[in-house]
Amino acid sequence: MTGELRLVHIGGPTLLIEVDGWRLLVDPTFDPPGRRYGFGFGTSSVKLTGPAIGVDDLPPIDVVLLSHDHHADNLDDAGRRLLPEVPRVVSTRAAARRLRMPNVTGLDPWSTTEICDPDRPTLRVTATPCRHGPAGSRPIVGDVVGFVVEPTAGTGAIWITGDTVKIPALAEVPRRFTIDTMIMHLGRVRFPLTGPLRYSMDGRDALELVRTVRPRRAVPVHYEGWSHFSEPAADLQHVLDAADQQLRERVVWLTPGVPTRV
Template sequence: MNITHIGGPTTLLELDGVRLLVDPTFDAPGRRYSFGWGTSSRKTAGPALAVADLGRIDAVLLTHDQHADNLDDAGRALLSTVPRVITTPAGARRLGASGLRPWESTKVGDVEITATPSRHGPAWAVPIVGPTTGFALRASSETVWISGDTVVFPGVLKVADRFDVDIAVLHLGKVQFGRTGRPGSP
């Protein structure tokens, strides 16, 4: 298995000959992305690998499509060049992709992909910020869990009940919302 961190949430995973790209973000640094309600984030670093240098991609795993810090303009353009995109059911409707609800599974090559619970914040915020998903990837040799953008809540804790995770890829970002009084700048 190989894991290449490209930047932000963007990661290339190679398991049992299957190449999976998580949350493609390839825009140049400096770009500001609006999330509505007076909130935004600014991209501070560019990708460690250019789209042209990715090689073959068998599928994109997209934790959510509604925020540009997980799917920016360059990443969105990339989607039409890959054979399969797997995301939330809501994202699948918008993108013409494959959608999985939590605990539903599909396969890409010999890798079983299971959607896992994920949530940006409190349950009441989901209608505002939209749904997210994580992914558990089971290959012949190990299980990899991709957290997606999530807080700790009972759903995410159930991942450990269902999978013996060998490797965890955690989305640990620093999106800051100045209007909420959280540390950092807007």
């Protein structure tokens, strides 16, 4: 796999990344659909779609990149049971305190850890800033991070935005890194209880971010499968497909369960 990048979208934010001989799993969610999960302070969401690949059908995973542990659409019960079986888990410092597992590394935004193995190229993982809601919401919504993964074997850097609204700190990422592939968490999360307040990016935010970052490939994920998404997949696709051709050609749509080289 050296020099190649392969993605498998499992559902929601859950993505299998194969790069330079490593298998990385982002935000493991493998519960069946139909259940309502609480998100705190009276908010909740129903899982509408199950995973395209079952947890028992996964290949061996080397690293889990967990943007946050306290929302079930990013870590559900089946995903939580998987964590002790994985050699490394990288997440927020708050998640590391709550999970209390020796294999979990907690990072603050802009801090870095390395994934090492004598038989594979080293991966450098840097946490990136997120704000999972409107200004001032961090005490309520909790800490979230994205991740920049830098392979050392020639494959370009991968940025997973994590669950975030569009904030100025996101523009710092392309100043610090040359991003080859950007994984965008979208869907425009809203809850009836909080009305128009948004807790993740929508298609227009994605377009602005692609224009700012100018990655070779931009991959939308985490925009379907839950009732708290307020921008339907068809509307998101319409927004991104209506962009100018140069930008539109950067966007790669993944078919759940189907390995895609990007």
